[in-house]
Amino acid sequence: MKYQFHEKESYIFDLLTLPQHIHYKEDVYQKMDENYDELIPEEAKVNVREFHKILMPYKERLLPYYYESMEDHDFIALLSMTQPIIGFEKVEEYLEHLRKLTEMELLFSIYFALDYYDSDTEENKEKSREVASRLVDHPEEVMGFLQNLTIGNDARWNLLHFSTQPRMMVEKLVDILLEIHPIFEELYETKKPLIIKKGEELTQKLLKSKGDGLAEISRGIMKESLLEWKEYPILISMSNPMQLMLNTGNVHPFISWGVYLDDIFEAIKEQEENKIQERVLLFKNLGDKTRYEVVMNLAKGVTSTKVIAKNLHVSPATISYHLNNLVTAKIAYLDQVEGRYIYKVNEEFLKAAIEELKKDFLLK
Structure with missing residues (x-):
């Protein structure tokens, strides 16, 4: 490139x-x-x-x-x-x-x-x-x-x-x-x-x-x-x-x-060296009901911001705002499928976070 x-x-x-x-x-x-x-x-x-x-x-x-x-x-x-x-x-x-x-x-x-x-x-x-x-x-x-x-x-x-x-x-x-x-x-x-x-x-x-x-x-x-x-x-x-x-x-x-x-990305990188802070940010985002439902829609394959907005009875601008936060929190990411740019759930990150959560709380 x-x-x-x-x-x-x-x-x-x-x-x-x-x-x-x-x-x-x-x-x-x-x-x-x-x-x-x-x-x-x-x-x-x-x-x-x-x-x-x-x-x-x-x-x-x-x-x-x-x-x-x-x-x-x-x-x-x-x-x-x-x-x-x-x-x-x-x-x-x-x-x-x-x-x-x-x-x-x-x-x-x-x-x-x-x-x-x-x-x-x-x-x-x-x-x-x-x-x-x-x-x-x-x-x-x-x-x-x-x-x-x-x-x-x-x-x-x-x-x-x-x-x-x-x-x-x-x-x-x-x-x-x-x-x-x-x-x-x-x-x-x-x-x-x-x-x-x-x-x-x-x-x-x-x-x-x-x-x-x-x-x-x-x-x-x-x-x-x-x-x-x-x-x-x-x-x-x-x-x-x-x-x-x-x-x-x-x-x-x-x-x-x-x-x-x-400059901001560098500062974020320094913050994320603290993995606990990364997980706190994860749950902070998922603690918002609308944001949680956005992730649910993505997980079900609903990728259009307009459709998600209709499903959740909010404006597309609101969905765009939540998606922006979900991306910066690593919960979602932008991908290209058959010429179309869509958001997907970051399964790898979420699975790793769940495993770390188990270790933090000594869960079996």
């Missing part, structure tokens, strides 16, 4: 995803992963507050593109799936590329991404292309299509508006991002040396590893067996400092790695 740090695309990615922080709430941010919230660097929290402050004057103009519901992919994430940032050197070049797209190209890009993410399977990409092409040719079917998607009402409404005025909406988005750009650039420059350092160090660690370096560095959260391409760009993100994301749906897949992520 080949990895390469992409400095310029890292910057473009950060500017494009920065407006997500318009919905920042401190209590939500701190509880993104309650297992290790005490390990989140104070500097990361300060940065995110600063991002939110930068965005506040643009709030009303950004809301049609960046949705509050956690399970919804924002507009730029949908658009960039077929219009990847890899290969562009400047933000202005990428945004100008978006400006030049025809209405048909814009509509196809959004419809394709929406259908793909809703079905969430690699094998359905061809089907999603067919759906997108049909919707472009038959605009009268768009409303029904959007109604059947498992997305929030704000996303549904704004996407319906986009379907009637795609060029105008993209023009407005580009204008906003260009306004935010110089403000963000000034802040980004203060972190640029750290981002470059992290990118080069991470890439070298991955390339020098004799085994599965990705699994080793990420504590098994992400494995090389999930990667289908021979070469993966590495983007180091300041806008998403705690995020580890494998962007597989994109025409050109990449890995986004939060700038403080490896």
